[in-house]
Amino acid sequence: MDDAAIYAKLTTIFQDTFDDDDLVPHGEMTASHVEEWDSLAQIRLVVAIEMEFDMKFAVTELGTLQTVGDMVALIRNQLP
C-alpha cells in the first residue's frame, strides 16, 4: 500500500470521525487545524485507524504523534 492509498483510507476515517464530508487530512495537519479534534476525538480516531488497518500502536508511539504525517509513518512501519 503506498502513501496515496493510506491517505485515501484516512480521509474516510477522518470524515467519519469528525462527521465532516469536506475534511481532507494532509501530512502537516495537526489537531489545531480541526475544531472538533480534542483528546476524546483523538482516541476515536486512533481506534478507528487501528481497526481499519488491522494494527495496534504502542503507547510509546502514540505519545510522540504531532501531525497526520507522523501517523502515516506509523502506519507505513507496520504494513507488511
Next chain:
Amino acid sequence: MTWDRAKLPWLPAAPADFRARCKAVDAQDGPCGGALQRLATHALSGNQLNRLATSLGRVANATPLAPFRLGLLSNATTSFIGPAVVASAARHGLAVELVEAPFGQEMQQALDPASLLNAAKPDAILLALDHRAYPFLALAETDQSPAALDHLDTIREGLAAHSGAAIIVQTLTEPSEALFGSLEPRVAGALGASVLAFNQHLAQHPRPGELSLDVAGLARSVGLDRWHDPAQWHLAKLPFAQEMLPLYAEHVARLLGALRGKSKKCLVLDLDNTCWGGVIGDDGMEGVELGQGSAAGEAFAAVQKLALTLRDRGVVLAVCSKNEEEIARQPFQEHPEMALKEAHIAVFMANWQDKASNLEAIAKALNIGVDALVLLDDNPAERAQVRGVLPMVGVPELPRDPALYPRALLAGGYFEAAAFTGDDRMRAEQYQSNAKRAQLQGSVRDLDAYLRSLEMVVHFAPFDAVGRPRITQLINKTNQFNLTTRRYTEAEVTAMEADSSCFTLQVRLRDTFGDNGMISEVVCRTIDPTTWDIDVWLMSCRVLGRGVEKVTLNEVVKHARAAGVATLRGCYIPTAKNKLVAAHYPNLGFSLVDEVEETTRWELALDSYAPHAAPIVIEDGFDSPRSSGAER
C-alpha cells in the same frame, strides 16, 4: 468472513450513507423516533453510534421511542459508553436521557442524597464498575471478595435508598493475566479467584429489583485478551477495548429494553434450510437432511433443539414457510428425527403468501404485537422483505453455516429478560391453549355457554413478595389493556405493599385448559377518607372478553366499601396502544367526570353499585394470605 460477535453480525450492515441519513433526520420536523430506531437497527461502529447519539440528542420529538432516564456511574471514562448506550437503546425502542456522574466519585454520588445521580431520580442506574473500582490487590492473604462486596453494598444501598432507581450491577471481568496460571482459581487471595468469588456471590444473592449485566460472560464470549486493552486503559482510562464498545452498549440497551417490556415473545421459524437441510417440497421426506448421520443434519437438529429450549423458557413458537401446508406438516408428523412436533407450534402458517403478511397473521392469532416476533429464516431475500415492510420484527442476519444459527439467534438477545419467574415457564403453553380456546370459541355459538365451559377460577390477593417480580413485569410491559400505562420499578411496587394508603390487588386465573398465572393487577390510592383513585388497572390480553374485569371490579368495590369509601375514581390515559380500553369505565357503569387533553376521568358511586355477574368462581386470598415463598 468469520462470525465475530463484537461486530454485531446478527444486525444488517449499516448503509454506506449512514451519516447523510442521520443528517436527513436532523432536518426533519415532527416525530423522528421511528426513523432513528431504524437507523439504530444496524451493526454500527463506535463512530456511527456516536453520530446517531448526536441526532438523538438534537431531536425535539422522539416519539414513538419511550423515554428512559439512565444514571451512569463508573470508575472509568464513560465519554464513549454514554453515547453508545443512547444510540443502542434506540434500537430497543428507548429514548435514553443520560445522567453521567463525574469520574471517580462513586461513594460521594451514592451516599449524598442530593448528589447529581440521586437528585435526578433516574429510572435505572448502571454501575459500570470493573475490578479496578474495588479494593482488589493482585495478591492478598485471603479471599478479597468480602471487602469488595462491602464496597459494592455501600454504593448500591446508598443509590437505592436515595434515588429510587433500579440498580444495574455488573459482574466483574477476570484480568487476562493470571499470576499463578492454572493454579489461579485455587489461590483464594489471588485476584482471579477473588473476582470469581465476587461474581458467584452476586449470582447466588440476587437483590429484589436489581438487575445484572453479565460483563464477565460477555468478555468470556469474545475472549479476555480481546476484551482488555492495557494501552487504552493507560491512555484514557477506557475500561475495555474500544472495539468492544458496540457489543457492550448493545447488552446494556437490551437489558433496559427488557425492563420496559420490549423483549420479543415469539420465535417464528422458517422450515426449508432453517429447520432441516433441503426443500421438503422438492427433496421429500427421505431427501431432507436432519438428525444423526451427517454433520449438516445434526446442525439443523440443533436449531430445533434450541427452539424447544426457548419454548421451555416461555418463548412461543410459530412456523412461517412458503410451502403447501400438508407437505410442510408431514415431517412434524412422520419424520423420526424431528425434535419439533406440531404440538409445540402455536400457529402454523405454510402457504405462498409473502412472509410479512403471514407474520401479521401470526401476531393476530396470538394476540401479541408484530414487534414481539423474531423471524429465523435462512433466506436473505425473505429477511430483507420482512425488514422492509415490518421493521419492528426481529430478523437476525444468519451466517452461511447452519451450525452457527443457534449462536447467531442467541447472540441477538431478542428474548432478554430482567427476571425469570415461574409464570414465564408456563407462557408458551398458555398462548397455545389460548389458540385452542379460540378454536373452541369458534365451535360454540353461545358465548355464555363457552365461558361457562371454561370453568374459570379467579384468585384475588394483595401484592406480596412472591408475586412481586411478575407484578413488576406486568406493570412494565402491559400496553393494550392498561388504563393509565404507569410504569413502576420493583422498589416502588415493594413500597406499595407496605403503604396503608394503597390498595393493591393481584389476580390469577385458571380454567379447564390450565393455569394462566397472574393476569391482572389493580392499585388504588386513597385520595380522601371516602375516595379511592384507581392508579393502575391492567390485564393481560390473553384473557380478554372473559368477564375477569367485572369480577375484579366487584372485588375492588368490596374492599373499598369495607374501608368506608363512597366514590371510586378512575381515568383513561390514551396511548398508541391502549384504544382497547377507551370504553372500559363506561362499560362497567362509571360516569364521565371530565375530559382533559384526551384523558377521560370517571367516577362510580358505591352506594348504588350492584355486583356484575360472570361465570367465574372466586377464591379470595385476602382472607387467608399465602405464606411468603410457599409457591416457589
